[in-house]
Amino acid sequence: MSVRDSVKKHVPERFFPLLMEAGGRVMALIYRGKKYYCPCCQGTFRKMLPGGVSQRENAVCPGCNAYERHRLLWLYLNEKLAVYKREMVLLHIAPEYVFRKMFRSLPNIQYVGAGIEAPFADIEMDITAIEQEDNSYDAIICNHVLEHVPKDVQAMRELHRVLKPGGWAILQVPLDLSLENTYEDFTIQSPEERLKHFGQEDHVRLYGRDYKDRLQDAGFTVSVDRYREEFSPSVAERFRLPENEVIYLCTKTDTTDRQENSTQHRN
């Protein structure tokens, strides 16, 4: 059992934020330096921690536990989606501590963290059957969650339903861009087999280049943003950004406007 699993098992959940804070401060001190910079916590470090299934070098921020994908997404949320200033009701599925802390500190955001037995969630929520009204949220973040969900298309439809027209959703998943079609086989059930076929013990599929189609089929308008390419190699290395992550910006078209426009057009 890893230290993290052991802590989860033996320490009451209400102490998790305290532990994250204390652990982050100690680790930031141990790893302090100038070589790497984490945009999420604005810390600088001589090296970062290994992370992921293959224990990639310099993957995880010692100060805030952000992975490469979190750092890229945080930059994107700030630079492209102005999360620090726009008024919004934000739904954050299976909250990552680093994002939760930052969102909750922003006065313009009404924050709701949600999930099934998720350590930092405010409310219980099954994303395949969300017990909330249509058009409830201005923004949704569901980061690297759908690859764990057997009924992912149902989850996408539900997230689209509760998103307000004109709102946006970030629904990132791990992708294998060499695959034309998503690889899914529900007879593969054991952790060992899932690791072998899907890349992680608790993943239920491996998404391919058709991921965008799945999102569109669920109702979203999707724009694929190769935001990572906007960074020079030296900055990407200093920030330790992911190699191949593209951002899928999912939006919900305002059908009221469209209907009104078409009515006016007919008149």
Ligand SMILES: [Zn+2]
């Ligand atoms: Zn950090």
